[in-house]
Amino acid sequence: MPVANIPVDRISYAVRYVERLLIQFQDETGEPLGSPFDVPLDITPDKLQLVCNALLQKEEPVPLAFFVRGEAEVVESLRVCVKALGAETEAVLPVVYQPQAVFRVRAVARCTSSLQGHTEAVISTAFSPTGKYLASGSGDTTVRFWDLTTETPQHTSRGHSHWVLTISWSPDGRKLASGCKNSQICIWDPVTGQQIGKTLTGHTKWITWICWEPLHLNPECRYLASSSKDGSVRVWDVVLGRCERILTGHTQSVTCVKWGGDGLLYTSSQDRTIKVWRATDGVQCRTLQGHAHWVNTLALSTDYVLRTGAFEPADATINPQDQTGTLEELKEKALQRYNKVRGSAPERLVSGSDDFTLFLWSPAEDKKPLARLTGHSALVNEVLFSPDTRLLASASFDKSIKIWDGRTGKYLQSLRGHVSAVYQVAWSADSRLLVSGSSDSTLKVWDIKTGKLHTDLPGHADEVFAVDWSPDGQRVVSGGKDKCLRIWRR
Amino acid sequence: MPQNEHIELHRKRHGQRLDHHERKRKKESREAHERSHKARKMIGLKAKLYHKQRHSEKIQMKKTLKMHEQRKTKQKNDDKTPEGAVPAYLLDREGQSRAKILSNMIKQKRKEKAGKWEVLKVIRTGKRQKKAWKRMVTKVCFVGDNFTRKPPKYERFIRPMGLRFKKAHVTHPELKATFCLPILGVKKNPSSPLYTTLGVITKGTVIEVNVSELGLVTQGGKVIWGKYAQVTNNPENDGCINAVLLV
Numbered sequence A: 001m002p003v004a005n006i007p008v009d010r011i012s013y014a015v016r017y018v019e020r021l022l023i024q025f026q027d028e029t030g031e032p033l034g035s036p037f038d039v040p041l042d043i044t045p046d047k048l049q050l051v052c053n054a055l056l057q058k059e060e061p062v063p064l065a066f067f068v069r070g071e072a073e074v075v076e077s078l079r080v081c082v083k084a085l086g087a088e089t090e091a092v093l094p095v096v097y098q099p100q101a102v103f104r105v106r107a108v109a110r111c112t113s114s115l116q117g118h119t120e121a122v123i124s125t126a127f128s129p130t131g132k133y134l135a136s137g138s139g140d141t142t143v144r145f146w147d148l149t150t151e152t153p154q155h156t157s158r159g160h161s162h163w164v165l166t167i168s169w170s171p172d173g174r175k176l177a178s179g180c181k182n183s184q185i186c187i188w189d190p191v192t193g194q195q196i197g198k199t200l201t202g203h204t205k206w207i208t209w210i211c212w213e214p215l216h217l218n219p220e221c222r223y224l225a226s227s228s229k230d231g232s233v234r235v236w237d238v239v240l241g242r243c244e245r246i247l248t249g250h251t252q253s254v255t256c257v258k259w260g261g262d263g264l265l266y267t268s269s270q271d272r273t274i275k276v277w278r279a280t281d282g283v284q285c286r287t288l289q290g291h292a293h294w295v296n297t298l299a300l301s302t303d304y305v306l307r308t309g310a311f312e313p314a315d316a317t318i319n320p321q322d323q324t325g326t327l328e329e330l331k332e333k334a335l336q337r338y339n340k341v342r343g344s345a346p347e348r349l350v351s352g353s354d355d356f357t358l359f360l361w362s363p364a365e366d367k368k369p370l371a372r373l374t375g376h377s378a379l380v381n382e383v384l385f386s387p388d389t390r391l392l393a394s395a396s397f398d399k400s401i402k403i404w405d406g407r408t409g410k411y412l413q414s415l416r417g418h419v420s421a422v423y424q425v426a427w428s429a430d431s432r433l434l435v436s437g438s439s440d441s442t443l444k445v446w447d448i449k450t451g452k453l454h455t456d457l458p459g460h461a462d463e464v465f466a467v468d469w470s471p472d473g474q475r476v477v478s479g480g481k482d483k484c485l486r487i488w489r490r
Numbered sequence B: 001m002p003q004n005e006h007i008e009l010h011r012k013r014h015g016q017r018l019d020h021h022e023r024k025r026k027k028e029s030r031e032a033h034e035r036s037h038k039a040r041k042m043i044g045l046k047a048k049l050y051h052k053q054r055h056s057e058k059i060q061m062k063k064t065l066k067m068h069e070q071r072k073t074k075q076k077n078d079d080k081t082p083e084g085a086v087p088a089y090l091l092d093r094e095g096q097s098r099a100k101i102l103s104n105m106i107k108q109k110r111k112e113k114a115g116k117w118e119v120l121k122v123i124r125t126g127k128r129q130k131k132a133w134k135r136m137v138t139k140v141c142f143v144g145d146n147f148t149r150k151p152p153k154y155e156r157f158i159r160p161m162g163l164r165f166k167k168a169h170v171t172h173p174e175l176k177a178t179f180c181l182p183i184l185g186v187k188k189n190p191s192s193p194l195y196t197t198l199g200v201i202t203k204g205t206v207i208e209v210n211v212s213e214l215g216l217v218t219q220g221g222k223v224i225w226g227k228y229a230q231v232t233n234n235p236e237n238d239g240c241i242n243a244v245l246l247v
Helices: A008-015 A045-056 A078-085 A303-308 A327-342 B006-014 B020-041 B044-072 B096-114 B193-198
Strands: A020-026 A032-040 A064-068 A093-099 A110-115 A122-127 A133-138 A142-147 A152-158 A164-169 A176-180 A184-188 A195-201 A207-212 A223-228 A232-237 A242-248 A254-259 A264-269 A273-278 A284-289 A295-300 A349-353 A358-361 A371-373 A380-385 A391-396 A400-405 A411-416 A422-427 A433-438 A443-447 A452-457 A464-469 A476-480 A485-489 B120-125 B131-137 B167-172 B177-188 B206-210 B226-231 B242-245
Touching: A020 A078, A032 A045, A045 A064, A045 A093, A064 A078, A122 A164, A122 A464, A122 A476, A133 A164, A133 A176, A133 A476, A133 A485, A142 A164, A142 A184, A164 A207, A176 A207, A176 A223, A184 A207, A223 A254, A232 A254, A232 A264, A254 A295, A264 A295, A273 A295, A295 A303, A303 A327, A303 A380, A349 A380, A349 A391, A358 A391, A380 A422, A391 A422, A400 A422, A400 A433, A422 A464, A433 A464, A433 A476, A443 A476, B020 B044, B167 B206, B167 B226, B177 B193, B177 B226, B206 B242
Parallel strands: A020 A093, A207 A254, A295 A380, B167 B242
Antiparallel strands: A020 A032, A064 A093, A110 A485, A122 A133, A133 A142, A142 A152, A164 A176, A176 A184, A184 A195, A207 A223, A223 A232, A232 A242, A254 A264, A264 A273, A273 A284, A295 A349, A349 A358, A358 A371, A380 A391, A391 A400, A400 A411, A422 A433, A433 A443, A443 A452, A464 A476, A476 A485, B120 B131, B167 B177, B177 B206, B206 B226, B226 B242
């Protein structure tokens, strides 16, 4: 049996009679690592980490979290876990190890500035994929770019004629698309604040969501998909400024559209269905049914990695930089990151609806849902996978946020603290913290490991409509009805 | 007017005159002239009635013409973007207004439950309690400093001491601050002039309050000591008078 290098101070254990047990390390997919190991029952997670890292034989030790039989996490010692589970100590116990993010994002604690400038409520905010630029869309029909180093306004982009409902950065961070209530889409350059190309018109009612094609499929960032209240989804060519394809099929407003990393488009609609389309030719592949009311929101397990493209949050520096490299290099990097996050299983999709439940689907494979997640007592407004795809957060109008397991859909915990509907949530890049904005005008930062409130961030004068955490983990931005954006830092 | 259908029957059997359509056309075109002749020459009561009717007709006509014009020229009515911007996820929802509707519904139900009650209650007097000429005011009233009751045998309206108020909580609409100011008098009660003379204060009554404590000064340098305020609550339900200053 191969023996790893365990520190010698273990000899002190032999003085007392100590219960030992056999554990088998397994990774998340169930593959065993090494052969069963004999460890004392009192072993702590740090020692387990040492052992596991030695077995993994990596150059740098990776922080790991351990789950006995894949269910209960080892927090203090193995003994507590085993007792809680009621597992017998005679048989070999499988312990699943999960690599955590190497970097650690620090929680935001204070509001460093309140950016004024918008003359109407701020409806949407987003950081660029590298965290260098910040853009916000508002009810005063302008899109504003803000300089993050000085926290002052940089550009004001006028071009829309009605409220700017949704904004989306291209995965390379060079373009920003914004959709307004008059069914127009404009593309902006963040460096100059000018519009690129002409306004894309074609939809007949307001734009509900915009999503770019992932970087690893097309490094030029040429195509984007937009969904609208008129029930259609259009794929636009940004360079030529025209509509490539129109995907019709939904009978009511399309609330969300996501471009998956495998070349599939997922759309959710108020007609209670979710449709899966092939992006290359616009053919509808599948219709996922099951919800009893409007489907409000979609989340893909690979959302975060598709949003950040070739940028690795672990490589973030204090001053965010632009992405450098040729298109091919960027494509390679993005593809690598995507494959790592996706793993061997296909993408998972979660949909949140007005019928108070969520469904977990594997849309590329099956028409039937993997799980139905119930528990909320009011409509679910937003669902979001954590960047490492292990956890799922759902924000609901019943003032709570629920955390579910990202793979099986099992309910994990409820985060309560808000006194009014929770509108949006955002994960930190290391998946350890979650920030939520609510209509009670506060933001709250939650620590997922303990399941408790980490910091309360009051300061807004009115409802908070949009929240975002920058991919380099340094800042959180929030915008709301009181017309100002607030930047929160450590 | 024919009492039977003999004219119609004749038309159906024998057709119309050969020049019927031409005559009809010419008669219709003369109508405008005839109407204007009549309107000019009519006198007396008949003319008054006719002109009144014609005036209302003309107003209606103008309205319909305007409506048709608006339909033809499709212009963007609101150049200004409407207020109340909400994000996409709130667009199809009423959201807050629903709460407002609910609270209004609750208030309405409460009011209905409470019921309306009469301002003046009939007081029966006399040895056999048959005489019913006295009335008691059941709402809050203001009587003034130098008020002395009439001799009880002769007083028709009784204003109970428990319902007499001297001070009102007046809110300044711009400063959003509320002050407790003495009432100088009841200027007008919209329900009835009788209530104004009696000094009855109900919701909507305009009262005069002593604002010397606010320290307002006219342009000429004189200190303002009396201003009007309008009552905003039902004082008989709440036990206090809340008013908003009319600036």
